[in-house]
Amino acid sequence: MATLGARPPLHDGRDFRELVGVAALPTAIPLVRSFARAKLSAWGVEADHGWECQQVLSELVTNAFDITGEPLPGELLALDELAIILVQLRISAQRLIVEVRDSGDGRPQIPDTGVNDEGGRGLRLATMLAGTWGWYPVAAPKPGKVVWASWALDREATS
Numbered sequence: 001m002a003t004l005g006a007r008p009p010l011h012d013g014r015d016f017r018e019l020v021g022v023a024a025l026p027t028a029i030p031l032v033r034s035f036a037r038a039k040l041s042a043w044g045v046e047a048d049h050g051w052e053c054q055q056v057l058s059e060l061v062t063n064a065f066d067i068t069g070e071p072l073p074g075e076l077l078a079l080d081e082l083a084i085i086l087v088q089l090r091i092s093a094q095r096l097i098v099e100v101r102d103s104g105d106g107r108p109q110i111p112d113t114g115v116n117d118e119g120g121r122g123l124r125l126a127t128m129l130a131g132t133w134g135w136y137p138v139a140a141p142k143p144g145k146v147v148w149a150s151w152a153l154d155r156e157a158t159s
């Protein structure tokens with residue numbers, strides 16, 4: 001179920017929350033996956049959800065660096081030229097929520113993809129794995145958006 005324009009439940013102060021920033025480069029994907037694996041394992045989230053979360057993050061972070069403009073192969077950008085993608089993991093009200101913030105234009109939407117189309121599958125896959133997703137625009141410190149996905153957890157996190 002997509003809830004475009006809606007925000008996920010807010011962190012209520014009693015649950016878990018961790019944030020990481022990565023440069024908009026393909027190397028972001030393994031970094032973010034290992035960040036998610038370590039955090040969710042430490043929080044006691046079941047391995048199935050941990051795996052699903054890594055797949056969804058791969059799709060959302062790939063979209064984020066697609067939209068913010070990836071450097072050409074061999075192009076060495078200065079640090080202040082690289083776009084930064086923020087990734088937040090939260091557990092709130094028995095739900096796992098992943099949020100990916102980029103500073104690119106455009107609107108995430110699931111396209112009508114035909115069998116012969118090469119792309120247009122990432123958000124559909126994310127929806128199938130997570131169940132609920134959405135996005136909302138943000139203005140500061142740079143205009144952009146947050147794309148999020150959320151799962152119901154079967155049991156409480158243990159640490």
Ligand SMILES: Nc1ncnc2c1ncn2[C@@H]1O[C@H](COP(=O)(O)OP(=O)(O)OP(=O)(O)O)[C@@H](O)[C@H]1O
Binds near residue numbers: 059
């Ligand atoms: N973070 C984003 N910012 C702006 N537009 C986005 C973002 N994420 C997705 N979109 C838009 O939604 C479309 C669908 O995204 P989706 O991930 O499903 O497919 P894709 O990235 O085009 O192809 P694939 O993921 O299969 O390689 C994208 O083509 C893009 O136009």
Ligand SMILES: [Mg+2]
Binds near residue numbers: 120121122123
């Ligand atoms: Mg994609």
